[in-house]
Amino acid sequence: MSTIPERLADLRKKMAENGIDYYIVPTADFHQDEYVGEHFKARVFITGFTGSAGTAMISMDDGRLWTDGRYFIQAGKQLEGTTVQLMKMYEPGYPSLSEFLEEKLQAGQTIGFDGRVVSMDEGTEYAAVAEKKHCNIKYDVDLIDEIWNDRPPMSDKPAWELPVKYAGKTAADKIADIRGKMAEAGADVHVETTPDDICWTLNIRGDDIDYFPLLLSYAIITPEDYHLYVDDAKLSDEIKGHLAELGVTLHPYNDVYEDVKGISADHIVMLDPHKVNYALYSNIPAEVAKVNCMSPEECFKTVKNPVEIENIKKAELKDSVAHIRFMKWLKENVGKIKITEISASDKLDEFRKEMGNYIKPSFEPISSYAEHAAIVHYAPTPETDVELKPEGMLLTDTGAGFWEGSTDITRTYVLGPITQQMKDDFTLVAISNLSLGNAVFTYGVTGVAVDNLARNPFWKRRMNFNHGTGHGVGYLLNIHESPASFRSRFIEGDTAIMEEGMVITDEPGFYREGSHGIRLENELLVCKDETNEFGQFMHLEPITWIPFDLDAINPDLMSVEEKQMLNDYHKLVYDVTSPYLNDEEKDWLKKYTRAI
Structure with missing residues (x-):
């Protein structure tokens, strides 16, 4: 090599x-x-x-x-x-x-x-x-x-359909909505190049990217036609039949580059400048008028419909129960049997599979022990995989793809004795997470406006974490889904007004190179709150129900209000998950959701 x-x-x-x-x-x-x-x-x-x-x-x-x-x-x-x-x-x-x-x-x-x-x-x-x-x-x-002489070939894995009982809306209705947005923008051609947007629209999924169920494809949409550019060998006869019923015309994957050259000057083309690639854009004749904007599909799919929301809550409940069982197993077995970063991650997936309707991990698992956790996106390999000891902490940032939706959850677990510095850092991250998770705000703000609630506990101590605080979550699509986000900087195309039905992660962290890393991540649902003379208020509802490890909490660092937020969250964790646990698991969970 x-x-x-x-x-x-x-x-x-x-x-x-x-x-x-x-x-x-x-x-x-x-x-x-x-x-x-x-x-x-x-x-x-x-x-x-x-x-x-x-x-x-x-x-x-x-x-x-x-x-x-x-x-x-x-x-x-x-x-x-x-x-x-x-x-x-x-x-x-x-x-x-x-x-x-x-x-x-x-x-x-x-x-x-x-x-x-x-x-x-x-x-x-x-x-x-x-x-x-x-x-x-x-x-x-x-x-x-x-x-690149031994370059791997492009994927040829088959596509599959997502039934409406999970998608919540028919592909025909979604296409109609897209055409409505095109008309509002004055466009009669929409060039769509983003696989998750196309998969969301057509209620299909693929396996062209590890962990992410996407089908590599392009689309050209007009008021009358929907042209799909894809390797049709990936499509079953049943999928082809359903697409034909929708009026979708299939074309070879790469033909889109020639076909856009034929768009005449009397058309107006809608493009997303962050998504359409430069070669495709350059092939559209210069004299063709263009409307540059976020794709309608992206705007639609970031706000989950009621069916999706109920399904996502079911997926989150499954994953929360799996995590609680994993947390108990980990604490009871570390130091007694051989557990490594990779085998711990595999064990968590075993608990997930037991919950039913599990498809596969929703992204590459991050399972990082001790100083490895200071590398924010460390993923263990056979060469780096280390054995867990009954000391220090394990960070797991993993997710599951269930038919009911995708999850993305991070917890940091205490495996044995830890330093006071580790406890203090963990407590600060917990305060940060809870502060954002309890946000109330008026309608019309973006995630940038409320991100400071997560960072303020750090900033007051002249500290910070060097990544975004949260991202939108796709429904069996990309785990990082624009434009919903919590971040301290405005980034065009990745910052949106917070709308009812968005699902966004809340994942502050803190990392000391060579020592440890801590991150705690819940998924939050954006909800309407009361309306009064001051306007429409919004709040965030946690839909992840897993304890924050009390073995790492230093109550002396917490205000009365912060302790109450933690106690309220832990009561919610117990109330939501305990009906799905056996008596031994319930007794164990009582200890880790006790009031402080």
């Missing part, structure tokens, strides 16, 4: 042959998916960094990787010896990729990238920099493919 420096040398030879001075390699596939199939892990191939977010830039004498705070520790370790330098996004002293290019580019030089894996807004930003510096853009070259 070649080394990263050897791969970089091969890439630079191809760059020289193509007259390219700077070559950009993002994380995405052709659809701007956050997580991608093995075929699309070009950035991993060329840098060695395996995190879910990051963009590499390679020049003839330099290599750099931009990623966010979740991955600073992981990237720092994985880039050692590769010659690729870490660029810490949003940190002082680190320019963005566009700023870096603007500083370094010389007149006449060329920026290159595969336009299919770069979004429209990113590509136009690079093009603007190139124009400003009197440089060129070359977006029709996949140089990684030319040097």
Whole structure:
């Protein structure tokens, strides 16, 4: 197997042959998916960094990787010896990729990238920099493919249908709603490139990306027609029949790039600039009028319908009961039998399977013991898997895909003696989680406005955590679902007004490199509260019912109000889950939900 420096040398030879001075390699596939199939892990191939977010830039004498705070520790370790330098996004002293290019580019030089894996807004930003510096853009070259000799093939796994009893709405009604939004925007063609939007619309799912039940596909929607671009070998005759009943016309997957060239100037095309890739955008004739906006599908699916909400609560109840049984098992068996990071995660999934209607994990499990937990998105491998000892803490950030919906839950468990510092850090994270989970606010605010409730306990102590506080959750789709979120910074396309029916995670954390990491994550349902002379109020309802480990709580750090929030939450945990536990489990849970 070649080394990263050897791969970089091969890439630079191809760059020289193509007259390219700077070559950009993002994380995405052709659809701007956050997580991608093995075929699309070009950035991993060329840098060695395996995190879910990051963009590499390679020049003839330099290599750099931009990623966010979740991955600073992981990237720092994985880039050692590769010659690729870490660029810490949003940190002082680190320019963005566009700023870096603007500083370094010389007149006449060329920026290159595969336009299919770069979004429209990113590509136009690079093009603007190139124009400003009197440089060129070359977006029709996949140089990684030319040097990746054993590149995995694209997925050929079959698609499957999600019945309306889970989806809550027919595909025909969803298509009608989309066309209504097109008409409001004055568009008569909608180019849709996001698999989770398409899967949500058509009530189908696939297995083209590990953990995420997505079907790689494109769609072109008009007031009369729905054109689906997909490898139809993945579709059963039954699915094809249902699609035909909807008026869906099937086309070969890659034909969309030629078909958009035929859109005439008398049409108005709706595009999501964060999702449509730059190559597809560039193939639409320049004279065609375009409406750039968030796709209607994304706006619709982030607000769960009543059937979805009831199903999601069932999935959360199943996962909560599984977690309680896992927590009990873990505390009673650590140090008595061999348990590792991986085997602990596997055991949790065993408890989940016992709950029924389990499909598969909803994302790659994070099971991290001791100092591994300080790496925010650490995922154990056979090489890094360590045995748990009856001391310290285990962080598990895992999720399940049930037919009733997807879950995303993080808990940090005490396995034995821990330091006072660990207790204090854990208590601070618990206060942060509860403070956000008990938020009440007026309608019209975004997650940025209430994120400070989670960060204030940290900020008052001149501390912080370097990741978002929460994200929307897809229904058997992407576990990170835009645009719902809690975050301290406004990010266009990933910040929305909080609407009744949104499901958003609440997951503050704190990490001490080389020692420990703590994160506590609940899913919250956005609900309407009372309406009075001051307006429509909203509140957040926790739909995850698992104790915060009282073995790590320092009550002396908590105010009376904070203790009451914890006690109220633990009473809710017991009341909701105890009917599904046996007597021994109930007695154990009473101890871990006792009032402090």
